[in-house]
Amino acid sequence: MSFTLAIVGRPNVGKSTLFNRLVGKRLALVDDRPGVTRDLREGDARLADLRFTAIDTAGLEDATDDSLEGRMRRLTERAVGMADICLFVIDARAGVTSADRMFAEILRKRSAHVILAANKAEGSAADAGVMEAYELGLGEPVRLSAEHGEGMMDLYTLLMPVADELAEAAKAALPEIDVELPEGEDDSGDYVREITRAKPLQIAVIGRPNSGKSTLVNQILGEERLLTGPEAGITRDAISVQMDWDGTPVRIFDTAGMRRKAKVQEKLEKLSVGDGLRAVRFAEVVVVLLDAAIPFESQDLRIADLAEREGRAVVVAVNKWDIEDEKQNKLKDLKEAFERLLPQLRGAPLVTVSAKTGRGLDRLHGAILKAHRVWNARITTAQLNRWLAEMIAQHPPPAPNGRRIKIRYMTQIKTRPPAFVAMCSNPDKLPDAYSRYLVNGLRESFDMPGTPIRMTMRGQADKNPYKNRKKPGPSKLRKHLNK
Structure with a gap:
């Protein structure tokens, strides 16, 4: 035991x-x-x-x-x-x-x-x-x-x-239960029924100090498990709690508030921020928690960009929604600012919650599950290349020096996050704008909003082994013929 x-x-x-x-x-x-x-x-x-x-x-x-x-x-x-x-x-x-x-x-x-x-x-x-x-x-x-x-x-x-x-x-506290053994099972041996337990979904909650991260985790848990209060920076290290959230086994990491690097001077706070970064790297879904009163400050944008660069599925949650008066106008402004300030997370879920009252937690739960599903999405090579042909027909690649770049085929090489490789001629001359065009097309065509997508352009090895070999000079040619 x-x-x-x-x-x-x-x-x-x-x-x-x-x-x-x-x-x-x-x-x-x-x-x-x-x-x-x-x-x-x-x-x-x-x-x-x-x-x-x-x-x-x-x-x-x-x-x-x-x-x-x-x-x-x-x-x-x-x-x-x-x-x-x-x-x-x-x-x-x-x-x-x-x-x-x-x-x-x-x-x-x-x-x-x-x-x-x-x-x-x-x-x-x-x-x-x-x-x-x-x-x-x-x-x-x-x-x-x-x-x-x-x-x-x-x-x-x-x-x-x-x-x-x-x-x-x-x-001694266990009740005695008569178990009918399967036919052919010796009752003198141990009969073990295996119970398959799902691996918990790893979720990290990150944000600026005093955005309500610990209060949110406590509300999800349904008990005062984590220390909360009006003081900023109460949480000092990443605390993980495992639970069943509406039928989903999860492990939630509550992290220390992240300030701008220039303001982080003390050794202890540096350790706390480092602990939070490790939690992000272990997580599958990262919930970026904003304060409704002051959303999308520069540090919020850095934190969201960090989660995207680490390749995590991202959900943006706006907290303290219960004290917001102009909810409709505020939500409209939030969505506009999100699209404008975080284009790399285009289409990621944005949900409003109240960590204090619990309002919106059902929407947050659904958004996390959808983000995780998209993060694990896989597209067959056949589907990708039919889609690629349509994208090229609508908007062909550029033609530097009069020679059009040819994209021959594309395949998905991994998930978590989805990563793709496109084989093409002169990949170093293909502008980033065209790669972004393909990434945005993948999001729209295959229902992959918000999740980080990795796109790599790779040149094909030349099949002619003599193409780049120098021609022999006259002296070398005579020496070869005299052998």
Whole structure:
């Protein structure tokens, strides 16, 4: 049985470093300053033969109001309620603090299984802190160094019996069901019915700070899973959440707000933006979220262009539509601006939503599915070449130096996004405008709006091996004849 392990503790005790160690990759941002992690991040973890889900949490703060710290604490307490086991991490070098004592008391009341870990415990400087940990009343602390990987097998020794206990409890809770085995099946063996699960659709939500990305993801989830608030830049790293959205298995990435490169000075924000870019590259569909009050600012255009250059299917969503007064006129202006400012995404879905109320989420869901279908579209070579002949007849290629460029045939070489190769004479002399003419024709003729389309013009290798060979001079010719 798999179980869920929540890693909790004060800020800057090494929770994200330990999380990255357990999942075997750098999923969570790590920095020397406290409070880097703000949301709950899940990952598939492995420790020897144990497989489980690890949850990285925000640092526990002594705040219970609606401040940013208070909201972060409520998210962490929610993770404690979700988890089967809580791994309470303290800083062995700093020793036990009053905050550690308070949170240990909370964990004793809220979690049935708590393991105490003294992190940063390498070297004799941590000995005193490890000894102090006994006073928390949570049993013997496991001595760890998440940064150097020390103590992992000791942690495994503590996790294993709890995992077995959870597995036995889950087995006992299952009702006994008489299963009629297929004819010829030995009832002494195990009969396993395989359930085919669809691979989740990868969706990244990107946009400027404070455009409502986390609120939108929470509304889709139907619960307050991600930290939100009026402060700009709350989300610091790309958080992924897997769910079933109206019958569609999806994994949604909420990303940090992206500002202009010149304004991104701090190391932490650079890490956050880099994390968001990786989410875009992993995604299949990218939702570019705009603020209805200030849509299509220069940074919005850069973000949308980034998604197109990365070859992702793009859906543009305009948020905060619930507070817009002149909806009809505003929508008309939005569509006109979209066509004018983002011609490379011509025909991409543009939907209006309210992350706060949930209005428009059904339209957003449909637009994402359509964009994904188009992104995976494949056209047969026969269809392409019949279409190509019509396009050339309507508008022949140019004739530089009096010699018309001939496009002989076209084929699709890949999907995700659709990519095509056209074999022609003198491809270097074919203007970009003609390639755009063909790309726009593909969009209209084969119902491929909005998705990035890659078009490559390639020259055919000459079949005459002697065409470019120099003629031998008289001396070389005589030498050849005298042989």
